[in-house]
Amino acid sequence: MASNRPAQPTSFAPNDTHTFGYASGKDEGTWEEWNPTEDSVLPVRGRHRVGKQRGGGLARSSTVLGVGVIAAVGAGGMATAAPGKAPVSISLPDLSSVTESAKALISDGGSSAPKGSTTPLTSAGLTSVDTAQGATDAGEALRARIMQQAESQQNQVDTAAQQAAQAAAAKKAVALAAKQQDDAEAKAAAVKKKAEDAAKAEAEAERLAELAKSYSLPTSSYTLTSTFGEAGSMWSSGYHTGLDFAAPTGTLIKAIHSGTITEAGWAGSYGYRTILTLDDGTELWFCHQSSISVSVGQKVATGDVIGRVGATGNVTGPHLHLEVHPGGAATGIDPMAWLQGKGLNP
Structure with a gap:
């Protein structure tokens, strides 16, 4: 609404003879203030723009x-009307x-505004599950769901960690049990092997003891001087081919085992030699004898005297030179090992 124009100043002093239609005179010199109203003031002329309403405004x-x-x-x-008026x-x-x-x-109007809802905002996000659980506030229900989901995820993490720890412990226990079992089996195998070895040794000792009853050392009061395989220029083969029992001349020489005399006589560098052939074909050579007490074809038993120690042939002193030829072979084997295999220890 346009404001009222201000009152025009007067160029004359009012008196009691001039009376205006806008005020009423009272006593002289006393005037009421002019308060123009809508009825007393003409409307202001001019243009007033009115905004056009767009489509759908109605x-x-x-x-x-x-x-x-x-x-x-x-x-x-x-x-209710303005103050001072009766309600309508x-x-x-x-x-x-x-x-x-x-x-x-x-x-x-072509408007696509969404339909309103009478549901309070605090319960707009509630689900049937929330309602069933007694929830009345959407925010609290959402917070409860978030906390429940976080707790569920934490429980899953804890469960996975616990399962991993249990799996690791089980794996460790299985490995420990397997190791203990392997150790126990190894220990049992070692004990068994030891017992078997002891049993074998005992059996072999018994066999040799029994075998020794049928075998005997070739002489007594002796000293071993040269062993099999020793190298030297005094032997034509370049090495020693037997085992030497040094003993005084005339010391008895005995049959090591039962067998047959297949040779008895002079043998060049071996001096006087006697060959005893055992039942398995092994030949025992007794060399450098001072005398021979048996003849070819004679059967002898273990311990029978077959000759005496001497220094005949290629020697440096009296001794018995013993050789062992399995199967009558030209090359002999170590007499020490063969005697030990028969239970004898020279």
Whole structure:
């Protein structure tokens, strides 16, 4: 609304003979203030621009009006006038008709505004599960769901860690049990092998002891001087081919085992030699004898005297030179090892 123009100043002093239509004189020198009103002041002439309403404005205005009407009804169904005036009753249509009218206006105006909801905002996000659990506030329900999900994830992590720890412990226990079993088996195998070896040694000792009863050393009161395989220029083969028992001349020479005399006589560098052939074909050569007490073809038993120690042939002193030829072979083997295999220890 345009404001009123200010009052024009007067060029004359008022007196009791001039009376204006806008004020009433009272006592002389006393005037009431001029308060122009809408009735006493002419409207200001001029152009006033009015904004054009765009399409759909009527529908929107009607919708707002409908909402306002509903709000008024919710407030009590009574509008109150300005202070000092009597209240005026307002008749309102049925709410259902107003709602239908608002829907129609929205549809006519081409508006796609979403329909309103009477659900309170605090319960708008509640699900049936939340409601069943007694939740009444959407925020609290959301917070509870988040906390529940976090707790579930933490429980999953804890469960996975616990399962991993249990698996590692089980694996360690299995490995430890396997190691203990392997150790126990190895120990048992070692004990068994030791027992078997002891049993074998005992059996071999018994066999040799029994065998020794049928074998005997070739002489007594002797000293071993040269062993098998020793190198030297005094031997034609370049090495020693037998085992020497040094003993005084005339010391008895005995049959080591039962067998048959296959040779008895002079043998060049071997001096006087006697060959005893055993039942398995092994030949025993007794060399450098001073005398021979048996003849070819004679059967002898273990311990029978077959000759005496001497220094005949290629020698440096009296001794018995013993050789062993398995199967009558030209090359002999170590007499020491052969005697030990028969239970004898020279």
